[in-house]
Amino acid sequence: MIAWNEEKCAGCGICVLYCPVDALKSLGAIEVEADKCNDCLACIDACPEDALEEGK
Amino acid sequence: MKKLQYDMLVIGSGIGGTTSASLLSKAGYKTLVVEKLPFAGGRCATHDYHGYKLNTGLNTVTDDCHGALCREVGAEFEMRVTDNQWVYRIHGQDYPQPKSGKGILKTMIGHAATSEAEADRLMLAIKRAMAWAPPSYSWSLDEWLRQYTTNPAILGMFQNYLAAAGAIRNSELPAGEYFRMMKEIDASGRIWGYLPGGGGQLTDALVRAIRSMGGDVWTGCPALKITTRDGVATGAVVRKGGESIEIAAQAVICNAGVKKTVGLAGKDLFPPGYLKDAYTVKGAPQTIIYFTHDRPLIEADSVICLTEARRVFMYSTNTNACPERAPRGKHLSGAAAYLESSLPPFNLKGEVEMVLADLRDNIPGFDKYARILTIRVNREEWGLMKTWPGFTMPVKTPILGLYTVGDDCGPPGWWCSPAAVQSGRRVVEDVVHRYRPA
Numbered sequence: 504m505i506a507w508n509e510e511k512c513a514g515c516g517i518c519v520l521y522c523p524v525d526a527l528k529s530l531g532a533i534e535v536e537a538d539k540c541n542d543c544l545a546c547i548d549a550c551p552e553d554a555l556e557e558g559k
Numbered sequence: 560m561k562k563l564q565y566d567m568l569v570i571g572s573g574i575g576g577t578t579s580a581s582l583l584s585k586a587g588y589k590t591l592v593v594e595k596l597p598f599a600g601g602r603c604a605t606h607d608y609h610g611y612k613l614n615t616g617l618n619t620v621t622d623d624c625h626g627a628l629c630r631e632v633g634a635e636f637e638m639r640v641t642d643n644q645w646v647y648r649i650h651g652q653d654y655p656q657p658k659s660g661k662g663i664l665k666t667m668i669g670h671a672a673t674s675e676a677e678a679d680r681l682m683l684a685i686k687r688a689m690a691w692a693p694p695s696y697s698w699s700l701d702e703w704l705r706q707y708t709t710n711p712a713i714l715g716m717f718q719n720y721l722a723a724a725g726a727i728r729n730s731e732l733p734a735g736e737y738f739r740m741m742k743e744i745d746a747s748g749r750i751w752g753y754l755p756g757g758g759g760q761l762t763d764a765l766v767r768a769i770r771s772m773g774g775d776v777w778t779g780c781p782a783l784k785i786t787t788r789d790g791v792a793t794g795a796v797v798r799k800g801g802e803s804i805e806i807a808a809q810a811v812i813c814n815a816g817v818k819k820t821v822g823l824a825g826k827d828l829f830p831p832g833y834l835k836d837a838y839t840v841k842g843a844p845q846t847i848i849y850f851t852h853d854r855p856l857i858e859a860d861s862v863i864c865l866t867e868a869r870r871v872f873m874y875s876t877n878t879n880a881c882p883e884r885a886p887r888g889k890h891l892s893g894a895a896a897y898l899e900s901s902l903p904p905f906n907l908k909g910e911v912e913m914v915l916a917d918l919r920d921n922i923p924g925f926d927k928y929a930r931i932l933t934i935r936v937n938r939e940e941w942g943l944m945k946t947w948p949g950f951t952m953p954v955k956t957p958i959l960g961l962y963t964v965g966d967d968c969g970p971p972g973w974w975c976s977p978a979a980v981q982s983g984r985r986v987v988e989d990v991v992h993r994y995r996p997a
Contacts, residue, residue, distance in 0.1 A: 509907070513842070513941035515615060516933050517596070520606040529933040531846075531911035551596055552940065 505540055505547070506558030507533045518546035518555055560796070562805045565591040565775075566996050568794055570782045570823070571814030573601035574617070574976050575964030577765035578983030579812045581632035584772035586987065587996040591806060592769065593797045595781035599766045601814070602941060603976065605757025610886040611932055613849055616943070617758030617976050618893075621748025624977045625761055628984075634768035636761075638752035641880040647719070647864045648921070649712050656864075671712035671866070681707045689741060694734035696949060701729035703737075715866030722872040722897040723864075725974045726843035726943035731901050736949030739972035747977035755881045785811055785824040785961065792960035795823070809994045810960040812986055816840075816945050817952045820963050824956075833957050840950060840967055842942030844905065846870065846896040846914050849932040851889050856922050856929060863921070870896035870910065871917035892929070894918060898936070901947060907936050948974050954986050962986045 509532065516529040526539035527546060533555075547555045569580045572594035583590045598604055602616030620626070622638055629636035645656040647667060654670045657663050665682050672678035684707050688694060694703050700721070704714060718729050724740070725732070754760040766776045780799045787793060794807040813820040817837040821829055829837070855876070857863060862875040874894035878885045885891040896914045898905060911934055918925050937943060945967035946952070954968045964986055969978025 513939040514844075514936040515602075515941040516613075516935040517606070517615065519933060520608050520613070521597070529935055530931070531907040531934050531936050549597055 504537055504542070504558045505535045505544075506556050507535060508554045508556070511552050511554035513552045513554070515551060517549050517551065521545045521549035560803055560805050562807065563591075564807045564997070565589050565794075566809055566994070567591075567812065567990065568593070568806050568808035568810075569812045569814065570785070570795060570820075571595075571601060571965075572599040572762060572766065572776060572778070573814045573965060574603050574762065574979035575966070575968070575983050576601075576812065576814030577762050577769065578628060578980045579814075579962075579964055579986050580769045580774055580776070581628070581634065581765045581772075582983065582987040583990065584769050584774040585632050586991055588990070588994070589996065590769065590774040591808070592766075592774065592776040593780040593782055593795070593799075593806075594776065594778045597779045599776060599778055600759050600762035603758050603762045605759030608932060611849065611851060611889075611891050612757040612884040613933065614758040616937070616941075617761065619751040619753060620758070620761060621751050621977070623746075623748030623750075624980055626748075628980055629761075629764060629768075632765065632768045633771070634764040636764065637755060639755050639880055640750060640752040641860065643860050643862050643875070643880070645862045645864060646858070647716065647866060649716070649866050653863075667716060668713060671710060671716055672708075673710060677708055677710065677713075681713065688738050693738040696733035696735040698734055699730050700732045700734045700737045703734035704729065712866055718897070719864050719866050719872045722845070723895070725948040726845040726897065727901055727947050728897060731947060733949040736971065740948065740974060741972075743970075743972035747973065753877075753880050755883050757881075757884060782815075782823055785813070785820070787824060787828060787958055787961075790828070790958060792824070792958050809997075810962065810990060812962045812964055814964050816940050816965060817956075817963050817967055819940075820956065820961070824958060824961060829957055836952060840946045840952060841902065842939040843944040843947050844898050844901055844936065844938035845943040846898065846910055846934065846936050848894045848896075848914060848918070848934045850892050850894075850929040851885065851932055852892065852928045852930065853889065854924075854928055855890065856924055857892060865917065865921060868917040868921065869913040870898070871914055871921070872897060874918070874922070891932075898938075903938070905936060905938060910936055944975055944978075951978070954982050955989070962989070 566588040569592040604615045792811040876892040964982040966978040968982040
């Protein structure tokens with residue numbers, strides 16, 4: 504499961520575009536759909552601001 | 560550690576970085592561009608999202624600025640100029656903006672003014688500021704305008720224009736910078752158009768040109784550190800495919816924003832005065848919403864400009880000019896909005912609610928027929944600009960051989976992507992006088 508850090512996020516929305524299973528949504532805040540996320544971490548690699556991390 | 564030698568090292572592949580690298584390659588400098596993201600372009604990239612081509616930032620270009628650069632470095636450039644009708648919604652009524660000729664501003668102020676005397680008073684003040692004495696930078700455009708009018712429709716028209724041009728509020732822009740921009744505007748080009756496949760076509764074409772001239776562009780390759788010796792930049796350590804590589808270069812040109820540049824070189828190398836200015840730089844935020852629909856929702860070829868809405872200042876259907884940007888039969892539209900303030904913290908939820916309320920109020924059938932693709936509150940480093948207009952940094956840093964480029968380092972009066980192009984041009988002009996290709 505991916506955790507989103509609002510303070511670090513700059514709102515670029517690149518994580519949403521790089522998610523291969525469509526688990527992320529950008530609606531102002533970044534929302535992660537837990538049942539879709541397969542922990543591939545593509546969003547973490549693509550985030551320019553280190554605003555996403557592996558949550559518990 | 561593996562070591563490589565280049566004449567010039569560019570960190571970041573946004574417009575400032577690719578402008579610099581393409582002009583340097585053309586001038587014969589062996590140039591390397593490193594980009595930490597998996598794609599080139601930064602805020603000038605286009606991504607496919609379920610068949611829709613969404614821009615990370617840049618939407619429109621001019622032939623005089625972007626086209627001239629591409630021709631100079633041998634990059635493809637195909638600008639689609641449309642016959643868009645800009646429509647200002649004032650007091651609930653739509654007024655088309657005259658497409659050309661003198662007196663556009665006068666005509667539009669006339670629509671919003673409550674009397675001819677009010678319009679004349681403001682126009683005279685604008686003329687005097689342009690032709691005789693502009694106001695200083697120590698007070699805002701809002702304060703300057705309110706000397707002549709408090710009419711919300713007129714203030715809204717200026718707010719609409721500033722939001723589109725620089726993502727800033729009337730109350731945040733130094734009045735002097737507004738008139739500086741109005742004077743410089745012709746140099747950036749007045750005729751704007753679209754790149755058919757999205758804004759990212761610009762940096763994609765520049766990257767191809769850099770490579771075709773013998774330069775290298777590495778994506779997914781973060782710079783870990785800018786290296787220096789005795790206050791002189793010597794290159795950088797970068798990470799490529801799990802390996803650290805030391806790049807030696809005569810000069811380093813950083814397109815990562817001034818604060819990140821300081822971080823990469825080491826804060827203790829910079830004098831406090833420079834750091835004070837660098838940390839004053841703050842991104843100009845903007846909310847961008849992309850939505851799709853099966854039937855037309857916005858008048859064809861119109862750009863609707865709202866002057867009295869809560870947040871949204873502009874919306875249009877991108878696929879009218881560029882049907883390539885959506886799957887067949889689908890429309891792609893975009894709306895842009897300012898925020899309550901350009902200073903954090905931002906209330907993301909509240910901002911988005913206001914944007915949606917504006918779209919519902921202004922676009923009949925929005926709730927029923929529009930499907931939202933993304934809503935982004937672009938802010939900080941990913942704002943419309945990396946700095947508020949009027950608060951730019953010089954391209955030269957206190958470290959010899961370390962330059963910064965981007966829209967946060969443009970000349971006074973230059974905003975957005977033309978500012979980034981111009982920062983790159985200025986750096987290259989300086990480089991050719993100081994360094995020789997090996």
